[in-house]
Amino acid sequence: MRVKVRLFARLREIVGSAEIERDVPPGATLAVVWDQLAADFPALAPYRGSISAAVNADYARLQAPVGDGDEVAFLPPVSGG
Amino acid sequence: MQRLQIMAAPLSLDALTTVVVESTDGPVGGVSSFLGLVRGENLGRRVRFLEYEAYDALALKVLARIEQEARAQWPSATVGIHHRTGRVEIGEASIAIVAASAHRADAFAVCRYAIERVKQILPVWKHEHFDDGETWVEGATADPDDEAARQEARRRACA
Numbered sequence: 001m002r003v004k005v006r007l008f009a010r011l012r013e014i015v016g017s018a019e020i021e022r023d024v025p026p027g028a029t030l031a032v033v034w035d036q037l038a039a040d041f042p043a044l045a046p047y048r049g050s051i052s053a054a055v056n057a058d059y060a061r062l063q064a065p066v067g068d069g070d071e072v073a074f075l076p077p078v079s080g081g
Numbered sequence: 082m083q084r085l086q087i088m089a090a091p092l093s094l095d096a097l098t099t100v101v102v103e104s105t106d107g108p109v110g111g112v113s114s115f116l117g118l119v120r121g122e123n124l125g126r127r128v129r130f131l132e133y134e135a136y137d138a139l140a141l142k143v144l145a146r147i148e149q150e151a152r153a154q155w156p157s158a159t160v161g162i163h164h165r166t167g168r169v170e171i172g173e174a175s176i177a178i179v180a181a182s183a184h185r186a187d188a189f190a191v192c193r194y195a196i197e198r199v200k201q202i203l204p205v206w207k208h209e210h211f212d213d214g215e216t217w218v219e220g221a222t223a224d225p226d227d228e229a230a231r232q233e234a235r236r237r238a239c240a
Contacts (some may be wrong), residue, residue: 012134051222052223078203078222080164
C-alpha cells in the first residue's frame with residue numbers, strides 16, 4: 001500500500017522534500033514507515049528517539065498502524081512560541 | 082477573525098483581544114495577554130531573523146485541544162492564540178495569546194498555561210538565521226498525552 005509522508009523543519013531538509021509517497025507493506029505501523037525512510041536517508045536515524053508522528057493530521061503513537069492513502073507526518077521536536 | 086489561528090500576516094494583540102472579549106459568554110473582569118517577540122540574540126549569537134514553519138492542519142487541532150484543556154480547568158475563561166508563520170523580523174511578534182475571564186487570577190493562569198502548552202505540543206518549528214549560518218531549534222518532543230508535561234504547565238500557570 002501507499003502512504004503520503006509529510007516532513008517538517010530539519011527532517012524536510014534531510015529528505016529534500018516536504019512530501020513524498022512511500023510504498024509500505026500491508027499492516028505497517030508508523031515505526032515501519034519511519035525505519036524504511038531512515039534506511040533510505042540515514043541522516044534521519046538520530047531522530048528515532050525524539051520524533052513525534054501523526055496520521056491524517058492527528059498525533060499518533062509509532063506503534064499505530066497506517067492505512068492505504070493515509071497522510072503520515074514525522075515531526076522533529078517542536079519549537080513554537 | 083478566529084480566536085485560534087496559524088497565520089502568515091503580522092499579529093495584532095488589539096484585534097485578538099477584541100475577538101476574545103466579544104466571544105466570552107460570562108462577564109469579563111480581567112484580560113491577560115502574552116506577546117512573544119523575536120529576540121535579536123540567542124545563546125550569545127546575533128540573530129538576523131526567524132522563520133517559522135507549521136503543520137497547519139495539526140496545529141489548529143492542537144490549539145483547539147489547548148483551549149479545551151484550559152476550559153476544563155478554568156471554565157469561566159476564554160482564550161485566543163495566534164501563531165505567526167514564515168519570516169518574522171527581530172522585534173516582531175511570533176505569538177499572541179489573550180485570556181479573558183471574570184477575575185484576574187483565571188485570566189493570568191490561562192494565558193500562562195496556553196504558552197506553556199504551545200511550547201510543549203504545538204507543531205511549529207523555529208529556524209534561526211545568523212550572520213554566519215542557520216539552525217533549526219528543536220525543543221520538546223511533542224506528546225499531547227504526556228500527563229507529566231500537562232501537570233508542569235498547570236503548575237507554572239498557578240505559580
